[in-house]
Amino acid sequence: MxxxxxxxxxxxxxxxxxxxxxxxxxxxxxxxxxxxxxxxxxxxxxxxxxxxxxxxxxxxxxxxxxxxxxxxxxxxxxxxxxxxxxxxxxxxxxxxxxxxxxxxxxxxxxxxxxxxxxxxxxxxxxxxxxxxxxxxxxxxxxxxxxxxxxxxxxxxxxxxxxxxxxxxxxxxxxxxxxxxxxxxxxxxxxxxxxxxxxxxxxxxxxxxxxxxxxxxxGCSPLATHSAASLGLRPAMTLESRLIAVREFDAGEKIGYGGTYVCPQRMPIGVVAIGYADGIHRAFANGTPVIVNGRRVPLAGRVSMDMITVDLRGAPDARVGDAARLWGADLPAEEVAGHAGTLAYELFCGLTQRVHFRHLPAPAAALRSVNRGV
Ligand SMILES: Cc1ncc(COP(=O)(O)O)c(C=O)c1O
Structure with missing residues (x-):
């Protein structure tokens, strides 16, 4: 599974x-x-x-x-x-x-x-x-x-x-x-x-x-400094995948409340992650998500199990493609700002429905840390 x-x-x-x-x-x-x-x-x-x-x-x-x-x-x-x-x-x-x-x-x-x-x-x-x-x-x-x-x-x-x-x-x-x-x-x-x-x-x-x-x-606690500029490496990557990709005409409204209105005919992707996984409903239209290595904006309200994204920036996106909510190339502290919160709350808010995978530290990395290299 x-x-x-x-x-x-x-x-x-x-x-x-x-x-x-x-x-x-x-x-x-x-x-x-x-x-x-x-x-x-x-x-x-x-x-x-x-x-x-x-x-x-x-x-x-x-x-x-x-x-x-x-x-x-x-x-x-x-x-x-x-x-x-x-x-x-x-x-x-x-x-x-x-x-x-x-x-x-x-x-x-x-x-x-x-x-x-x-x-x-x-x-x-x-x-x-x-x-x-x-x-x-x-x-x-x-x-x-x-x-x-x-x-x-x-x-x-x-x-x-x-x-x-x-x-x-x-x-x-x-x-x-x-x-x-x-x-x-x-x-x-x-x-x-x-x-x-x-x-x-x-x-x-x-x-x-x-x-x-x-x-x-691996997060920066300061708005003035990115984690990368401090040499910190984000430890967590949160990913789901596209479960639908559909085209809609200009003027069509997306999701609950119809808060996103398509400005032109365009592809909308549905990603299988929602507030029941810990993705705040407060995330605004425009919150970045990475699909196929490209940042695409959230388009429409977060629902319990799904979010919808504007795929104009990733026209090659297909059902099954990975969608990243945060990680090394999309800092959680930046994403958190789109919901008026902090990375602390995003991390702590992940629910039991999220599957965790811990990548072990390679022995070589461990040795160099211990030596203080
Ligand atoms: C007493 C105390 N010390 C240290 C920390 C670590 O803080 P931070 O995650 O901002 O580094 C906390 C976190 O809330 C705390 O309550």
Missing amino acids: IPRVTATVDLAAIQHNLHVVRGLAPRSRIMAAVKADAYGHGAVPVARALEAAGVDALAVACLEEAMELRQSHVIAPIALLEGVISSEEAALAVYERLQIVVHDHWQLALLEALPASAQLSLWFKLDSGMHRLGFPLADVPRLAETLRRHPNWKLEGWMTHLACADEPDSDVTPAQIARFDAALAQTTGPRSIANSAGIIAWPQARRDWVRPGLAIY
């Missing part, structure tokens, strides 16, 4: 992108974000590829995600970015040697209720201005004091998250960094500030640890 829609994930590209991040932050250790099923790329194969390429740690959102990795024998350090939500979770996190990111006093209380002998490994998350998760900066002395009371607790470091790292002209990021540094001026322990955009756009945010996500998957 030929899969209808296939997401091909190139694990060599994942390893290559890890290497690119290493080049940008050579003095930092790398905690790669593999939460949300590795941004929809497949947590286990991606984690294994990153582990094989020498990643220093992995980050997931919650215990369930970490357990999936541990049960698949991923042994790299794993941080729980949202920490734990119950004493049972806290105990299991300790047992599985997970790093717990603690962002609030109620979580601290859960950890303090564990047996004093529990060997905890934790990060303290500080709110330097994003106002999502994190202790107020003024709590740092109290947190340091808590650590002194618990000799079995290992502090992995202090982390904060940047709200506007993808805006290189914004003064928010320097202010967040300055506040974080000032709050920790009297305190020891590793620091971590930067996500992908922070790593690329804000060299002063590259501290003891960096936490790339999007860049690992």
Whole structure:
């Protein structure tokens, strides 16, 4: 059976992108974000590829995600970015040697209720201005004091998250960094500030640890830089195929609501992919799709199982030809812009109907990554 829609994930590209991040932050250790099923790329194969390429740690959102990795024998350090939500979770996190990111006093209380002998490994998350998760900066002395009371607790470091790292002209990021540094001026322990955009756009945010996500998957987090210009290789290609090619006269309306009106007699192709596969209904007419190596525009509304495309630019297109929604020659971040969203959401929005294929990293590529070539 030929899969209808296939997401091909190139694990060599994942390893290559890890290497690119290493080049940008050579003095930092790398905690790669593999939460949300590795941004929809497949947590286990991606984690294994990153582990094989020498990643220093992995980050997931919650215990369930970490357990999936541990049960698949991923042994790299794993941080729980949202920490734990119950004493049972806290105990299991300790047992599985997970790093717990603690962002609030109620979580601290859960950890303090564990047996004093529990060997905890934790990060303290500080709110330097994003106002999502994190202790107020003024709590740092109290947190340091808590650590002194618990000799079995290992502090992995202090982390904060940047709200506007993808805006290189914004003064928010320097202010967040300055506040974080000032709050920790009297305190020891590793620091971590930067996500992908922070790593690329804000060299002063590259501290003891960096936490790339999007860049690992080969996307640029910055509107001002393409992935290619940063040396990143898109890891995912999403493809389906044409299941109908028909000619329509000028004035004929295509699809639900008839939002596309044929300006002349022209070929319209139907591609077997729709919002039930994760292609947002918000994609506008004109969103590019690649058919036979040529970009053709979406023509008409996305429906549950199909999209329609204007094939005037690919007149040789036939039923059965591949249609690419994103990949190396059509960046997901560019496509996302046509639905007013980001590549993050496109990747995470792929549904169970999509068939995943993971291309293993060739041994030669792995060797060169390990050698840092
Ligand atoms: C705390 C934290 N660090 C790092 C990341 C990675 O961010 P990005 O994918 O933008 O590199 C995320 C992602 O949301 C995050 O929540």
